[in-house]
Amino acid sequence: MIWLDAMEANEEGNREAALAMAEEIVSLDEGHSDAWFAIAQWTLPIDSRGKQMMPDMIQSSKTMSAIKKTVELDPQNEHAWKIGGEIMVGHLGMLEHGLEWWEGRKDAAPSDVLPYFEQVSILIRLGYFEEAGEYLEVLDRMIESQPSKSLEARAGRLRGIYEEQASMERELGFEPQNSKDDSWDLISRMRKKKPITETYFLLMFVMPIVFLLGSAAMMVVPSTLVVMLLIIAMYFGIARFSRRLLLKLNRPESFLNRAIDIECSSGKVCVPDDIRVSKLYSYVIKKRTPSFQERLGVIEQSGEPLPMNWGLDVPEL
DSSP states (O other): OHHHHHHHHHHTTOHHHHHHHHHHHHHHOTTOHHHHHHHHHHHSOOOBTTBOOOOOHHHHHHHHHHHHHHHHHOTTOHHHHHHHHIIIIIITOOHHHHHHHHHHHHHHOTTOOHHHHHHHHHHHHTTOHHHHHHHHHHHHHHHHHSOOHHHHHHHHHHHHHHHHHHHHHHHSOOOTTOTTOHHHHHHHHTTTSOOOOHHHHIIIIIHHHHHHHHHHHHHHOOOHHHHHHHHHHHHHHHHHHTHHHHHHHTHHHHHHHHHHHHHHHHTOBOSOHHHHTSHHHHHHHHTSOHHHHHHHHHHHHHOOBOOTTOOOOOOOO
16 A cells, blocks of 8 residues: 555655655565665666656666666566766766676676677777677677677677777787876876867867868869768768868877776776866766766875786676
């Protein structure tokens, strides 16, 4: 009866009362998986005027605790696994724990490909490209055994990101735990500048080239339609081939993001003070969720340095 009242209260928009009743239910029956899942969802803030509201660190932590209890009682609750992965990685920044989380989903649903997508993304973010490549190979084999156009397309996009990032890493790598890594000097040199946005890059680099080539084409090709088609083709072609240049210019941003991810994953600091107070750091951290920023602030206050020998614990395939 309490559960029915809780659902009714939630449907009427009384989230606070619904949450209180769900908490009462689990105090009476700890094995009520639906109530635990409700607590996880109802703890999160309600969207306001169509705008998605982000949870703070307390809300994220409480949701994660309830989600863990949910999947313990109901391992087949796919939605709960997804929420847990999003909270753990996106909102709390616990990427290493995120790898373990998705291992749990593999045990519950061995044929589910989602854990591999998520784990590859985490490994790319942390710079573990060799391991990411191995996971991608397993993912490709799984998709072959259960053909799906949408999964194939998604895997193709992920592989494109992996190959692009891995290629860049071979040119210039970065290990944030190494305070003497040359890439720290690169980040330091650019700390007073914001990254170049894709829109700015297109306007200031791609468009002038297209304009010049388009003007030359107009003098050679008599057909206006053909010239327009050539300009469109040149725009997309130049934008595609110049993307690597944009990535190189924005390496300090991507490397700093990796360092921040490792700080949140390890619970220890590695970003130098002069970079932490810079314009670049401020720009990067503002793009993170509120709970991520809160948790990172706690880690910063602790001031415990990241050991040189720190390494990610990657689950074996």
